[in-house]
Amino acid sequence: MPKRVDHDERRRQIAAAVWRIAADQGLDAVNMRDVATQAGVSLRLVQYYFETKHNLLVLALRYLNERSEQRAATRIAATLAATPGGTSTRVVLREALVEFLPIDDEHRDTLRVHLAYYVRSLNDPELAAAFLTDETPLEDLIAGMLEQAREAGELASRIDAQREADLLVSGVNGLGMDLLHDRRQLDDVVATIDYHLTRLFGDP
């Protein structure tokens, strides 16, 4: 019986080749021929699945975002599972913020690829249209956690959850950019996150 071809898996394998090339050489180095070589498939197969380079870039980004979301969800679920007596919002929020940082090679590559897409999209309106949404899901997620903590009486009532979330998310991303370049140490960035969590929640 011939092995059934899992088209979704093939597409993800090709997308992963885009990420590797983009992380190592930048997004401008991505072309369908090198992606095929890197993925160990034929150029025709890449063309069959993605048709155009633009489409390949857009779908590779979508797969990357899906993987990041799954990874974050897994991390948070593990934190919750590890404390069956109940986990404070502060602990979950800390996990979510640390998850944005380049804490290992996979996270590091993800951030590099995201930044490459960001800069490329500044000069590529078609890519920008695919890359950008009006939504701010990460900020909304963090603001939601802060609101939940406030309802549980863990926060001072005068704190503005959305403004705190906006600075935390953009700030942690910026600190992550410094980490990519070894301009800062991970321990120090995590200590900055902890300082701001203590500011919001009081001493742990």
Add this chain to the structure above:
Amino acid sequence: MPKRVDHDERRRQIAAAVWRIAADQGLDAVNMRDVATQAGVSLRLVQYYFETKHNLLVLALRYLNERSEQRAATRIAATLAATPGGTSTRVVLREALVEFLPIDDEHRDTLRVHLAYYVRSLNDPELAAAFLTDETPLEDLIAGMLEQAREAGELASRIDAQREADLLVSGVNGLGMDLLHDRRQLDDVVATIDYHLTRLFGDP
């Protein structure tokens, strides 16, 4: 009498051509021939002053940083001059933070060029060596202002000036990146800055 050639001015004119190309088309589009055309000088002159493309990129960044620093100093001096009775640290700090944002075309281009250098330097160790320093001058400037405010009794004593400065500077840069893509509105970002200043200094 022949006009004296101002070599420094010529170099700045050529550097400005690098910024324009990098802002419009990305840093990968920069080459010495197009820079010469854009600057309205000969290729030989660009080669005479800068020798190599790498050197041109490094020096163009240095000139850009000098211009940014002068622009920020001018803005802060104007704020101080406008209030002869003395300006609070909060007002000066606010000007400094807003100055990081893409508030007009010149600031917008500066941020685009900086981000292009950032991403390029992730895959270009030679450029990274020129681009990066171990120093964090902006964070230190903001932390210094917060310390000064604390000494003047304007801040709560338990605030950690360095951790506040680290999140403010990286956060304002991240919010500026969102502004470049019109993912946020300037008014809203300034309101986020004001919220955090009120958190630090109390109601204005």
